[in-house]
Amino acid sequence: MDKKSLKNDDLVLTGQYLGVVEEFLPDKQSTFVKDGQIYATKSGFIDIDNEKRKIEIKTHQEKDRKTVKIGDIVIGPILFLRQYSVGTNFYTINQKIHFNSSYFGNIHVSQISDRFIEKIQDAFQITDIIRARVISLNYNEFNLSTSRNDLGVIYADCVICGTPLDKIGYNKLRCERCGNTETRKMANDYRNVSEPLRF
Numbered sequence: 001m002d003k004k005s006l007k008n009d010d011l012v013l014t015g016q017y018l019g020v021v022e023e024f025l026p027d028k029q030s031t032f033v034k035d036g037q038i039y040a041t042k043s044g045f046i047d048i049d050n051e052k053r054k055i056e057i058k059t060h061q062e063k064d065r066k067t068v069k070i071g072d073i074v075i076g077p078i079l080f081l082r083q084y085s086v087g088t089n090f091y092t093i094n095q096k097i098h099f100n101s102s103y104f105g106n107i108h109v110s111q112i113s114d115r116f117i118e119k120i121q122d123a124f125q126i127t128d129i130i131r132a133r134v135i136s137l138n139y140n141e142f143n144l145s146t147s148r149n150d151l152g153v154i155y156a157d158c159v160i161c162g163t164p165l166d167k168i169g170y171n172k173l174r175c176e177r178c179g180n181t182e183t184r185k186m187a188n189d190y191r192n193v194s195e196p197l198r199f
């Protein structure tokens with residue numbers, strides 16, 4: 001028996017021995033068990049859930065997952081403002097375009113910034129594009145945070161005339177077209193986003 005223990009992302013082939021049931025909880029789709037020994041039913045990459053000890057084989061496409069987990073970084077537009085929160089959906093998850101996003105995120109006023117935010121409108125407006133971190137799942141909504149420096153608004157238009165706003169201070173922006181000034185909780189790369197978006 002091959003005693004070499006498998007690690008996450010190891011490539012395995014169909015039929016390959018993966019371990020024993022005392023060691024792993026075998027995934028029903030991608031593995032099969034014979035006499036207490038686990039084998040791969042497809043070729044792909046090892047994925048071991050360290051908490052549950054679940055072992056699974058994933059293909060490249062599956063590893064480029066389009067599901068959301070705690071700690072993921074998402075980008076999306078502000079859809080609406082409530083009194084104590086804003087709603088957003090996700091254009092990208094971990095820099096990968098999410099074409100048919102049905103996910104919905106919620107940012108509570110207490111999770112917007114390390115600094116005190118008196119009212120939501122001081123931090124976000126509808127149509128702003130924001131970058132946020134997933135901090136918890138609450139039923140079907142993800143709770144997000146933008147309190148880190150690299151999180152917050154990355155693109156915003158003037159609420160009066162629609163021109164992209166220029167950053168003129170820590171939380172201040174100005175419209176060069178109409179002179180309107182606004183405030184936002186900006187990410188430190190506001191309008192200077194360099195992250196590659198993978199298709």
Ligand SMILES: [Zn+2]
Nearest residue numbers: 158161175178
């Ligand atoms: Zn303007």
